[in-house]
Amino acid sequence: MSKNYIISLDQGTTSSRAILYDINKKAIIGMKNKPFTQIYPNSGWVEHDPEEIWEGQLEVMKAVIEEAGVSYDDIVSIGIANQRETVVVWDRITGKPIYNAIVWQCRRTADICETLKKEGLEDVIKEKTGLVVDAYFSGTKIQWILDNVEGAREKAQRNELMVGTIDSWLIWNLTGGKIHVTDYTNASRTMLFNIKKLKWDEELLEHMNIPMSMMPSVVPSSGRIAVTDKYVVGCEIPISGVAGDQQASLFGQTCFDVGCAKNTYGTGCFILMNIGDKPISSKNNLITTIGWVIGNEVKYALEGSVFNAGSTIQWIRDELGLIKTSEESRIEAEKVNDTNGVYLVPAFTGLGAPYWDMYARGAILGITRGTRREHLIRAALESIAYQSMDVLELMKLDSGIELKELKVDGGASANDFLMQFQADMLNINIKRPTITETTALGAVYLAGLGEGIWKSKDELIRSWSLDRTFAPRMTKRERDDKSKGWKKAVAKSLAWEEA
Ligand SMILES: Nc1ncnc2c1ncn2[C@@H]1O[C@H](COP(=O)(O)OP(=O)(O)O)[C@@H](O)[C@H]1O
Numbered sequence: 151m152s153k154n155y156i157i158s159l160d161q162g163t164t165s166s167r168a169i170l171y172d173i174n175k176k177a178i179i180g181m182k183n184k185p186f187t188q189i190y191p192n193s194g195w196v197e198h199d200p201e202e203i204w205e206g207q208l209e210v211m212k213a214v215i216e217e218a219g220v221s222y223d224d225i226v227s228i229g230i231a232n233q234r235e236t237v238v239v240w241d242r243i244t245g246k247p248i249y250n251a252i253v254w255q256c257r258r259t260a261d262i263c264e265t266l267k268k269e270g271l272e273d274v275i276k277e278k279t280g281l282v283v284d285a286y287f288s289g290t291k292i293q294w295i296l297d298n299v300e301g302a303r304e305k306a307q308r309n310e311l312m313v314g315t316i317d318s319w320l321i322w323n324l325t326g327g328k329i330h331v332t333d334y335t336n337a338s339r340t341m342l343f344n345i346k347k348l349k350w351d352e353e354l355l356e357h358m359n360i361p362m363s364m365m366p367s368v369v370p371s372s373g374r375i376a377v378t379d380k381y382v383v384g385c386e387i388p389i390s391g392v393a394g395d396q397q398a399s400l401f402g403q404t405c406f407d408v409g410c411a412k413n414t415y416g417t418g419c420f421i422l423m424n425i426g427d428k429p430i431s432s433k434n435n436l437i438t439t440i441g442w443v444i445g446n447e448v449k450y451a452l453e454g455s456v457f458n459a460g461s462t463i464q465w466i467r468d469e470l471g472l473i474k475t476s477e478e479s480r481i482e483a484e485k486v487n488d489t490n491g492v493y494l495v496p497a498f499t500g501l502g503a504p505y506w507d508m509y510a511r512g513a514i515l516g517i518t519r520g521t522r523r524e525h526l527i528r529a530a531l532e533s534i535a536y537q538s539m540d541v542l543e544l545m546k547l548d549s550g551i552e553l554k555e556l557k558v559d560g561g562a563s564a565n566d567f568l569m570q571f572q573a574d575m576l577n578i579n580i581k582r583p584t585i586t587e588t589t590a591l592g593a594v595y596l597a598g599l600g601e602g603i604w605k606s607k608d609e610l611i612r613s614w615s616l617d618r619t620f621a622p623r624m625t626k627r628e629r630d631d632k633s634k635g636w637k638k639a640v641a642k643s644l645a646w647e648e649a
């Protein structure tokens with residue numbers, strides 16, 4: 151008897167989601183979401199409790215299955231899409247984390263990165279991993295835990311510790327502590343993985359003083375990876391798809407051809423473009439990453455990672471109280487014709503691509519007595535589009551590809567004002583699909599392909615459907631003026647904190 155459902159676990163920065171996908175209806179039929187605690191122990195530091203993530207993820211998974219009245223036996227497989235770079239170190243015997251997860255946004259390892267740069271490792275790291283040296287990536291976070299948690303270094307030397315990104319941590323728990331793996335896309339975010347040789351890099355591990363014995367085995371993004379433990383989950387279900395959430399979204403948007411790109415507007419903005427079988431090295435401060443590995447197929451992507459996007463809207467909502475809901479930002483922004491010269495640079499945790507400034511901090515510029523609340527709200531939304539514009543301009547230079555359109559998804563892609571402004575600033579069409587849960591959908595596709603539900607990626611292309619196209623309508627002059635103002639504002643926010 152054929153089974154009818156796929157479960158997708160979308161473990162994001164602010165919440166854990168589980169979705170239930172009906173293979174016959176080709177539709178998401180259930181979704182559960184559980185936010186978890188954001189821990190800010192020091193300025194610029196961000197942590198998560200790994201146990202809270204695991205327990206919340208298991209809870210929403212069980213809840214979505216039970217609410218739909220679906221039998222566990224009717225589930226073909228599980229796909230996982232996870233926040234990337236965030237790293238957990240745990241005890242091999244007890245399975246307990248020895249420290250909180252250090253989150254991708256956390257800046258605490260900026261000084262370790264400076265040391266790597268002083269040691270002349272920037273070019274080596276770029277060449278091997280496709281990445282720039284930045285506290286964003288997992289390597290220096292692991293080093294920090296080993297250097298700062300009492301007894302950790304000795305335990306690591308005795309082979310008593312394991313490390314992994316959130317996919318590893320979830321799979322370890324889902325399998326009752328039996329399987330320690332990560333997939334190629336997640337491995338490519340650690341600054342410890344050679345994306346050309348497709349293996350952990352001994353030289354970089356040594357430089358960051360991380361024993362190889364702690365590292366997970368690396369597996370393809372699709373194909374049977376493990377089976378859940380029936381005592382933990384209630385049933386043995388194959389885990390057959392795993393990818394970092396931004397790669398999952400690239401896949402869910404069916405960006406299967408070279409030059410196809412997507413932007414996900416979540417906590418941050420992550421713009422990825424499929425560049426095919428060869429890892430083009432960026433000359434403009436973008437990064438090269440693994441898009442997916444399926445069987446012998448290895449696809450690479452160029453990426454621009456913007457650290458603060460939707461989080462800016464959360465900030466004006468929760469800290470400044472300018473709006474009550476994120477949705478309200480559109481209504482308020484549309485009440486004014488422009489920002490009246492105000493620019494907001496949301497460098498709360500430094501700036502990512504293409505500036506890579508760990509010491510940049512947020513700034514609001516151009517304020518006058520005429521500045522109103524609506525101008526600030528509009529400036530917050532516009533900052534999301536400007537940051538994406540900065541990345542896409544350089545992506546064109548690196549790839550030589552003139553983008554004709556950009557596919558979008560993520561929470562803030564629901565904002566029509568933002569999408570129109572993005573189309574205007576990029577001067578290209580923005581295409582929003584009917585299903586903007588493309589991250590979760592990407593994990594569904596990887597898991598389904600892994601179990602032979604779909605024979606090839608071609609079968610998936612037909613499932614992408616358009617909700618709305620946003621076509622540019624701004625004059626070149628206006629675009630150039632706005633862009634110039636934005637770049638001036640960014641320049642003021644750079645290197646604000648002392649190195
Ligand atoms: N209508 C909206 N306008 C602007 N921002 C929004 C809107 N809806 C949600 N957001 C922002 O999008 C983010 C949530 O998107 P989501 O894709 O769920 O993020 P993540 O996966 O990073 O947790 C939040 O930061 C929220 O402020």
Ligand SMILES: O=P(O)(O)OC[C@H](O)CO
Nearest residue numbers: 162163233234416417418
């Ligand atoms: O949690 P998200 O969806 O904002 O994604 C975070 C990214 O994976 C960080 O690289």
